[in-house]
Amino acid sequence: MQDSDPTRFILLNTSHPGNVGATARAMKVMGFTDLVLVAPRHADVLAQPDTLALASGATDVLARARIVDRLDDALDGITFACATAMTPRDFGPPTHAPRALFATLAGEPRRVAFVFGSERFGMSNDEVYRCHACLSIPTHPDYGSLNLAQAVQLVAYDWREAQGGFPVRARTPEPALADAAAVQGLLAHWQGVLQEIGFLDPAAPKKLMPRLNQLLNRTGLTREEVHILRGIARAIQGRRGRE
Known part of the structure; x- marks a missing residue:
């Protein structure tokens, strides 16, 4: 048969x-x-x-x-x-x-x-x-x-x-990466917060922000992750505003 x-x-x-x-x-x-x-x-x-x-x-x-x-x-x-x-x-x-x-x-x-x-x-x-x-x-x-x-x-x-196997199919969609403008907006937000808490001296910033920029570029942040990190920055600012 x-x-x-x-x-x-x-x-x-x-x-x-x-x-x-x-x-x-x-x-x-x-x-x-x-x-x-x-x-x-x-x-x-x-x-x-x-x-x-x-x-x-x-x-x-x-x-x-x-x-x-x-x-x-x-x-x-x-x-x-x-x-x-x-x-x-x-x-x-x-x-x-x-x-x-x-x-x-x-x-x-x-x-x-x-x-x-x-x-x-x-x-x-x-x-x-x-x-x-x-x-x-x-x-x-x-x-x-x-x-x-x-x-x-x-x-x-x-x-x-x-015989070649079957392709692996992802069950979740690939997350959308944040564009350069979103990353720069996050960095600007962080810069303000770091100055407020005294971590960054605006008179002698050295290379802190460029190094953070390189760090974020290596991680390949998604849009959602940028929103989370900016939310943390806002929470820090809000906490300091109540002190």
Whole structure:
């Protein structure tokens, strides 16, 4: 079965419905949609409450997901399969860190699948033998246990980054910078206040105001920040006027 999404995520014998929902969410935030479940523990897993709750808005991925009986069926149309499991001790496909493999794999015209084993037993040797490579997520040597959906998220992120990633979009607009006239107005205001409090001697100003001018130029003040600083100056003047 061909799909417009060239990347497939395959879950083997999944036990917990929540992991299926969380996997759908992990896939969607990285822009992937092709999910295939092989013989999950619950035949109705795609519609279970925990699945829908953990999907958190990725129910469209669940709606198009497929359930098959065998890994061979899930790999239909795939040209490069990655097992997320330890390499069998006798023989098996080479093991790579995801980023190292993805750096070369992303530039090739392949239909790629990432295969994840069950929560309790992982992948069998026979299942690993069907794959072209094994992925080993670098973890702390003393504790490398990842939740299924966490592993999916890490692999999905690295795979998306290898293909160029998504641009970071700011949630807040860039603040408007104050123009030169506003900065000079602030400096003039400060000069008056500094003279009032005795910090600046108008008879011997030296280079205080030019240095402050350079300081403000380096900070790149926004209009709002100029208003705040002038407000502080007014408050000082008001306080002195009441003394």
